[in-house]
Amino acid sequence: MQQPIAILDSGVGGLTVVKEVMRQLPREKIIYFGDTARTPYGPRPEEEVIRFTREIVDYLIQFRPKMVVIACNTATAFALADIRSRVAVPVIGVIHPGARAAINRTQSGFVGVIGTEGTIKSAAYEEALKQLKPQIEVISRACPKFVPLVEQGNFRSDETYKTVADSLEPLRSTPIDTLILGCTHYPFLADAIAEAVGRHITLISSAEETARDISTILQVKGRLALGEAMPVHQFCCSGDPALFKAIAQQWLNEEIELTPIVWQVPNIG
Incomplete structure (x- = not known):
């Protein structure tokens, strides 16, 4: 079974990275998590952003990704080092x-x-x-x-x-x-x-430069999905699934498979 690239964001923003990965690395399977129920991350305390990012990565690890991409600038700024210390696969930010x-x-x-x-x-x-x-x-x-x-x-x-x-x-x-x-x-x-x-x-x-980094790291590690069958990507969101799906399909210009996630939603601040 092909191991996916896990990409996460506070909401739909990371789809800009997904689109570029799909363009540059069309044979790579992607599993995406958009934390739309708890967006935005920007006004939240650093500790909360770290906790949210940990929770999402803990969820995504069950899919045995070969790489984790934190496609959220706030989460990259606050949580990148923490996540790198917690998982065994490469973790990159934006x-x-x-x-x-x-x-x-x-x-x-x-x-x-x-x-x-x-x-x-x-x-x-x-x-x-x-x-x-x-x-x-x-x-x-x-x-x-x-x-x-x-x-x-x-x-x-x-x-x-x-x-x-x-x-x-x-x-x-x-x-x-x-x-x-x-x-x-x-x-x-x-x-x-x-x-x-x-x-x-x-x-x-x-997005474009991040996709290049993904390609370089996977190539160096011998993990590129060359010759694989075209993948079916998975998308998860914690908020309104209809709105997420509409935005995702408009941005990516294709139908997607979506799994709604029930998530605890604390108030900002």
């Missing part, structure tokens, strides 16, 4: 791949980062960027209103474009030429974000 892509694209040396409150407060992107290029200038901004828009499937309304424009207005007067979408939900809003900051700004999604 922050370092996104930082690497931005360093490769910027011409001015000024990079913007937008993300959840948790990701921005952690300074994980700034640290990752400066590890790669110490002289880089980083301008960060939290955008807490974006994830709820995506989780509601509200990508292209006038309200969404106005919310995005208002949130990103301060970045228009900065010298950035590259903007990291530091939340895997944000590529759903890429058109609104590009319109808000200016079409001349290069938008960086970590």
Whole structure:
């Protein structure tokens, strides 16, 4: 039986990574968990995000994945080291791949980062960027209103474009030429974000670079699913299954198999 790649996120955002893995590694089986009942993770305390991430990984381990991908920037910032210490398979996040892509694209040396409150407060992107290029200038901004828009499937309304424009207005007067979408939900809003900051700004999604990392690690370990039959992917969510399925099928442009998960849902804060 083919071992899957386990991919998890606070909600539907990690589907941006799933789509890229499906494109780059079409023979790899994916099992995805979107914690839509407890999204967003951004406003939650670090300890809570770590606990949620542990619970999801503990659930996914029953499927014997050959790799775990934390496709959530907040969970990557808070829980990556913890999860790596708890499981025997490779575990990767989305922050370092996104930082690497931005360093490769910027011409001015000024990079913007937008993300959840948790990701921005952690300074994980700034640290990752400066590890790669110490002289880089980083301008960060939290955008807490974006994830709820995506989780509601509200990508292209006038309200969404106005919310995005208002949130990103301060970045228009900065010298950035590259903007990291530091939340895997944000590529759903890429058109609104590009319109808000200016079409001349290069938008960086970590999904493509993360998929490359997955490919490299599996190739080095001799675990690529070369020659396998085309896989049937599995999707799980902890919230509204109908809404998740609608968003997933629209984004991935294909039918999916979905398993709703009953999950305990504490209040934020």
